[in-house]
Amino acid sequence: MRFHPVPIQTHVLLAAAVAILSAGVLLAAEAETQPKPSGKLKLATCQFPISADISQNARWIRHQIRQAKQKHADLVHFPETALSGYAEEDHKTLDNLNWKLLRREMQSILALAKQCGLWVVLGSTHRLTGGHKPHNSLYVINPEGQLVDRYDKRFCTAGDLKHYSPGNHFVVFEVNGVKCGLLICHDYRYPELYREYARRGVRLMLHSFYNSGKTNQAVRRKLAREYAQVHASMNGIFASYTNTSRRWSWPACLAAPDGRILAALPQNQGAVMINEVNIHRKFNDASRRFRADALGGKLHSGQAIDDPRSKDRTSY
Numbered sequence: 680m681r682f683h684p685v686p687i688q689t690h691v692l693l694a695a696a697v698a699i700l701s702a703g704v705l706l707a708a709e710a711e712t713q714p715k716p717s718g719k720l721k722l723a724t725c726q727f728p729i730s731a732d733i734s735q736n737a738r739w740i741r742h743q744i745r746q747a748k749q750k751h752a753d754l755v756h757f758p759e760t761a762l763s764g765y766a767e768e769d770h771k772t773l774d775n776l777n778w779k780l781l782r783r784e785m786q787s788i789l790a791l792a793k794q795c796g797l798w799v800v801l802g803s804t805h806r807l808t809g810g811h812k813p814h815n816s817l818y819v820i821n822p823e824g825q826l827v828d829r830y831d832k833r834f835c836t837a838g839d840l841k842h843y844s845p846g847n848h849f850v851v852f853e854v855n856g857v858k859c860g861l862l863i864c865h866d867y868r869y870p871e872l873y874r875e876y877a878r879r880g881v882r883l884m885l886h887s888f889y890n891s892g893k894t895n896q897a898v899r900r901k902l903a904r905e906y907a908q909v910h911a912s913m914n915g916i917f918a919s920y921t922n923t924s925r926r927w928s929w930p931a932c933l934a935a936p937d938g939r940i941l942a943a944l945p946q947n948q949g950a951v952m953i954n955e956v957n958i959h960r961k962f963n964d965a966s967r968r969f970r971a972d973a974l975g976g977k978l979h980s981g982q983a984i985d986d987p988r989s990k991d992r993t994s995y
Contacts, residue, residue, distance in 0.1 A: 716856025718958040722883070723747035723755040726924040726931045727949035729889060731769040733777060736762050737784035740801065741791050743951050748795040750953045754854050755799045758921045758931075759832075759864050759889040760815060762788070763804035765923075766842035768889065773813060773842050778806055785818075793824025798854050800861065802887045804843075805829060812844045817861045817887055819852055828852060830861035834869055851879050857958055862886045867906045870913070877914040878974050882958045884910070884918045891928035898927050904940065912938030915970050917956050924949050937962035 725747070727739040740761060747755045759765065763781055766773050785803065792799045798821060805816040814831035821827045831846025832839070849872075850861045860881035866872050867886060876884065886907070892898040903920055911918040911934035921931040924947050932943040933954050939962075944950045966973075969980045988994075 716853075718856040720753040720855045720857050720883075720956050721751055722919060722933070722954050722956050723750065723752035723951050724919050724921050724931050724933060724944070724954070725755060725757050725761075725951050726922055726944055727758075727761075728925045729758060729761055729764055729769065729923040731764045733763060733780050733784055736764060737787065739949060740788055743949075744788070744791055744795055744797060744799065746951045747953070748797060750951070752953055753798060754859070755797055756885045756919050756921050757799070757801045757887065758923050759802040759817075759887040760804060761802040761887075763802075765889045766804075767838060768891070773804065776804065776813075789820060789824045789826065791824075792820045792822065796822040798822060800859075800885050800887070802863070802889075805831065807844060812842060814846055815839065815843045815863060816846075817850075817863060817885070819850065819861070830863070832863035832866065833872065834865050836865050839865070849875060849879065851876070851881055857883050857956055859883045859885055864888045864890060867903070867910070870910070873910045873914050873916075874974070877916065877970075882916050883956050884914075884916055886918060886920050888920060888922040890922050891925045895927050898929050901929060903929050904932055904943075907932055907934040908938040908940065910934075911936055912964070915964055915967055935962055936967075937964050 725743045727743065729736055740757060744755055762784060763776065764770055770776060781803065788799065788801065801818045801820060803816060803818060805814040807813055815835065816832070817830040818826055819828040828850050830850040832843065833846045835843050835845045852859055858881045860876040860879070862872060862884060864887070873884065888903065890898070890901055890903060907918045907920045915936045917936060918934040922928050926947060928947065930944045930946045931952070933941045935941050942952055942954050944952050
């Protein structure tokens with residue numbers, strides 16, 4: 680009986696195949712051992728009296744990040760322009776904004792986010808080039824202290840446009856299996872933004888404001904709390920609304936997918952509240968079963984019928 684040696688190329692191919700199969704088995708085993716995203720997170724919604732003093736703002740931010748860490752938060756949500764201060768309210772113009780200081784304080788917040796292992800959504804002003812006005816922005820910082828995305832306020836008010844350039848994109852990121860979206864202040868007047876975020880699977884809206892007025896009555900007319908409830912219930916999402924705590928400002932709140940306010944902070948006090956966002960929690964949401972169809976363009980419940988009496992809309 681003659682022995683026919685197998686060509687060396689065949690040995691190489693067999694070895695490669697075995698290695699690929701082994702790697703696949705190991706990856707599958709590793710995937711099985713890794714915990715699946717829970718669909719739950721602890722959210723820290725923050726407010727403090729934002730001012731033109733960047734360093735003072737940064738001290739508030741660092742203090743509240745540490746508070747959030749002590750309370751076992753996963754994600755910390757700050758108001759609009761929390762670090763930089765807001766044009767017209769805090770700065771008559773942004774022409775002389777101390778960009779060097781702003782950058783230095785931003786770096787200290789990135790380092791603290793890494794130290795605490797927290798996601799941070801931070802409002803500030805983002806410098807542009809070529810003489811363009813800056814963006815009014817929300818920075819997304821991950822638990823490694825890295826800046827991973829930025830949302831720029833899309834619908835600036837007429838006053839905003841004197842100081843800021845509008846943005847043109849959505850931002851979606853995920854924490855523990857919860858998809859989060861970002862909006863800023865006047866964006867709340869445009870349900871089209873909320874609806875697009877809902878189409879993208881967002882379950883938690885982080886909506887940052889700098890909203891204060893000359894009188895308490897003027898602030899109450901803003902209806903921000905009511906908008907939080909409406910947008911949350913219309914889109915089946917949680918909505919975190921955070922604001923400055925300056926005098927005559929409305930307090931931060933968290934709305935549930937059924938439109939209820941789950942929690943709110945005291946008015947005009949620097950404070951942090953912790954709430955669980957659980958996308959598996961059942962709420963009394965009558966439209967939930969039909970919302971996916973509506974987002975896909977089917978704008979009725981049940982099954983449409985083909986009936987001449989239905990088509991004839993001029994008879995009774």
